[in-house]
Every structure is written in C-alpha cells, then in structure tokens.
Amino acid sequence: MAKQLISSSETKCVYRDGDLAIKEFCEGFPKAEVLNEALCTARVEDLPGLHVPKVLSVSVMDGKWSITREFIEGKTLQQLMDENPDKVQEYMEQMVDLQIDIHSKACPLLNKLKEKTIRALQEEEQLDANTRYDLLTRLDGMPKHTKLCHGDFEPSNIIVAADGAMYVVDWVHASQGNASADVARTYLLLSLKDAKKADMYMDMFCEKTGTEKRYVQGWLPIVAAAQLAKKRPEEKELLEKWVNVFPYE
Numbered sequence: 001m002a003k004q005l006i007s008s009s010e011t012k013c014v015y016r017d018g019d020l021a022i023k024e025f026c027e028g029f030p031k032a033e034v035l036n037e038a039l040c041t042a043r044v045e046d047l048p049g050l051h052v053p054k055v056l057s058v059s060v061m062d063g064k065w066s067i068t069r070e071f072i073e074g075k076t077l078q079q080l081m082d083e084n085p086d087k088v089q090e091y092m093e094q095m096v097d098l099q100i101d102i103h104s105k106a107c108p109l110l111n112k113l114k115e116k117t118i119r120a121l122q123e124e125e126q127l128d129a130n131t132r133y134d135l136l137t138r139l140d141g142m143p144k145h146t147k148l149c150h151g152d153f154e155p156s157n158i159i160v161a162a163d164g165a166m167y168v169v170d171w172v173h174a175s176q177g178n179a180s181a182d183v184a185r186t187y188l189l190l191s192l193k194d195a196k197k198a199d200m201y202m203d204m205f206c207e208k209t210g211t212e213k214r215y216v217q218g219w220l221p222i223v224a225a226a227q228l229a230k231k232r233p234e235e236k237e238l239l240e241k242w243v244n245v246f247p248y249e
C-alpha cells in the first residue's frame, strides 16, 4: 500500500504506511522538539489503562526528522463530533471521562507543568512586564500537584478505534501538575473553535469532578498567555482579552 497523507500543517505531516503512522517534520524543525515528543510519548505509552499508539522508531532522512508509531484504525473524536452533531454531548462526556482517567495517573519522569509554564511566560515576548509579573505571581500561588496532564487534550488528539477504545496522541506537551491547568487549556482550545462546546465541556468536567469553575478559570489568563506564543493571528484577539480580563484580587 502506498503512503497516504492523513493530516498536514505548516511544519508537519502525518502519513499512513500500512500498520504505521509516520509523523514527518519539516526541514529545520528543531531536533530537540522531535526527540522530546518521542520521549514524552514513550514515557506514557506503557502506563496501565491508557491507550497510546506506541513509538516504534525515530529517524531522519534528507534533513527531515520523523517519528513512526503504530497506526490506529478509526476516526478522531473531532471527526465523529462533526459527522454526528446530535451526539456531541455523548462524545463530550466520553472525552471528559478519559481526561479524568488520565489525571488519575502519575508519570514522575515527565516535566513539571509549573516549571514549563514559568519558562513559557518568561519567554513570551508579547507580554508587557507588568502582565508577565502578575501572571508569574498568580502561577506561583497555584497549588502544586503531580497529576498526569496531556497539555493538548482536544477532540482531534483522540482516535476512537473500531472497538470503541480511545487512543490519545500528541503527547509533546505532557507534564505532571495541576489538573485544572490542563482543563483550562482544553477549554481554551475548544473556545478558539466553538464557545458553546467549550462551555459544555467546562460544565461537565466541573460537575463530574466537583471542581469549582472559578478554580479552573483562575488558570485561564496563564494558559491564554502561553498560547500567544503560537502567534496565530486569528487567535490573538480572544487570547489578549483573556490575558487581560485578569481577575485581580
């Protein structure tokens, strides 16, 4: 079977080659980021009770790095939500249950979410000094936890296999930390596409876990500021609003 393109973005493409899914990075993509993605995936792939396509090899050809993983036959939760709008609530529920399950695991060798976030805020050149200081102070006051956080948990990173098992991909931002930060990040990712879905998600997560919404909302300015680094013009307005609707106490 010839190599088939499954998905592509500016800097990477994912191909299917038989039983393999090959993520190919563009020329010049930082080697450390590729190896970090492979390492984070390797760290979580054997955690009991989680379905993660295993990394099989990392290679480089003509200056392009690639990560080869098991191919999972199925559709992403995003595709399923788009194809069956009447079932969005049901799919969202499955997604929230899966995220709660991920948060119940520990993976002590992953980076610490707080340290990663401090670095992201310090490096983010679009923040003025006062805002950066306020965000870092707020972050410093957040409780330190060590729950497994995916860091990019959204419907396009969940593949639902034919038997209903849900596989999670894209672990490059995985860390150990406070689950509410991970939830704020998912809320932000959903909001950038569909505010109604995002609110449904937040309500469900908070209800199922008995978490107060304001606790998750406290993380929003921080995760919004970190997302500014992606420099996506279409996201800028919403993100800046969130960074600046800073609930001063």
Ligand SMILES: Nc1ncnc2c1ncn2[C@@H]1O[C@H](COP(=O)(O)OP(=O)(O)OP(=O)(O)O)[C@@H](O)[C@H]1O
Residues within 6 Å of the ligand: 006, 007, 008, 009, 012, 014, 021, 023, 053, 069, 070, 071, 072, 073, 076, 152, 156, 157, 159, 169, 170, 172
């Ligand atoms: N192992 C796999 N088996 C089947 N399909 C896969 C697999 N890995 C990725 N895919 C498909 O490719 C898409 C993109 O893969 P992935 O999420 O790993 O990369 P990405 O979203 O391009 O990366 P990033 O979010 O880091 O920019 C997924 O949404 C899924 O449809």
Ligand SMILES: [Mg+2]
Residues within 6 Å of the ligand: 156, 157, 169, 170
């Ligand atoms: Mg992805």
